Amino acid sequence: MQSDLSKEQYKNSMMLQIREFGPAYSDLPTMMQNVAKLLRVLTLNIDNEYNKPIPIHCYILTIATAAAYTYVFAISAGWFVVKRCIPNHDVIGAIILFSLSISSEIGSAKFFYLYLYRDIVRKIVRQTLEFDAGIVPGSRYSKSVLQTMRKAKVRAIAFWFIIMGNGVVYVFKSLLTPGRHFMDDVYTIFGLEPMQKSPNYEIGYALVSAAVWFLCYVPANVTALLIVVAGYVEAQMVALTQELLHLWPDAVQHYQDVQFSTFTSRTNTKSRQRILNDFINIKLQDVIKRHSKNVHLLQMLENVFKGAIALEFTLLALGLVAELLGGLQNTYLEIPYAFVQVAMDCWTGQRVIDASTSFEAAVYASNWEHFDVANMKIVLLMLGSAQKTMTLSAGGVTMLSFASLMSVVKSIYSAYTALQSTIK
Incomplete structure (x- = not known):
């Protein structure tokens, strides 16, 4: 009986852990735990509270799949181009292998930068969680943050399934094709000739499958971290926008509550203005502090990812x-793998820009004309700060936005049309 009960408890615990990866659990601590668990598989610990050693099987998995990736998409691809494509004047084959090698580097670049700046990443995670702990549960601010974070989690989940699904299709498409085929029949893995005969086929298939897992799992989870942290900054800015838009109504309500609590039916105008503006001053100071913290978090996030995203844009092109x-x-299958990664980064950046722009508009729409001179000066200071739009960038050169994405696509198409006639 006791054994059955423990099994049931274990089953319920496992189901709860799985459900926590869904959009129903969109609070920041849970989302950070989700990403931290997935990144620990890659031997990267971003959680300051997790003091246990990373399991040895995670190191074996990461090293083995990374080695398979290097052997298949770097060593073998380079060998095949030099030894087969160039001597046989196989331009198309060389181009396909070049595209495979280049596209596969996009996710790896982000992982390299994340690992390189892992101490800063842990600092970002710690400060973000501390920031979130200061929000009053159940408040309008908390509800607004949670609503925006739910949208961010849906984006992260969708991206994760698109990238991992792309890898699954790439691996299994050859099994669904009549005859014995490889993922890409255009090239041969170094040391496994002839490819179609056993055990070369089985070894090659296992190598490519392991390499594809690494190529998909890495960007799916590294980008998820970017989406979560940038999504939290966006959520904070959206919540601050709502606070500014409700600032004057809240002040009036506060004044009425003070009147009711003191059982005073009449209050002179001077006292009314003092009560209103004292409340507004406290709220404005709080908004300034939160805005400043969000700017700081976004700057740290950009310092980690800007080099990787700049390289990502170059590799995408x-x-x-x-x-x-x-x-x-x-x-x-290669085009969506590469394009979706850059498109998601641009979408994430665009969401931050939109939230920052809305905050700027809310500062001016906060009914500042009803404030006293001191609070008006604070609003003027806030307006100057809010006009510096919060952005993520690619190497500090190009803002991550839909406009920059379209610009890259346009440049890619121009280069393609120029080179197409040359190849023909």
């Missing part, structure tokens, strides 16, 4: 041009 030149019939 090179990879997509090569994929288009190689023919969509050969690269139709």
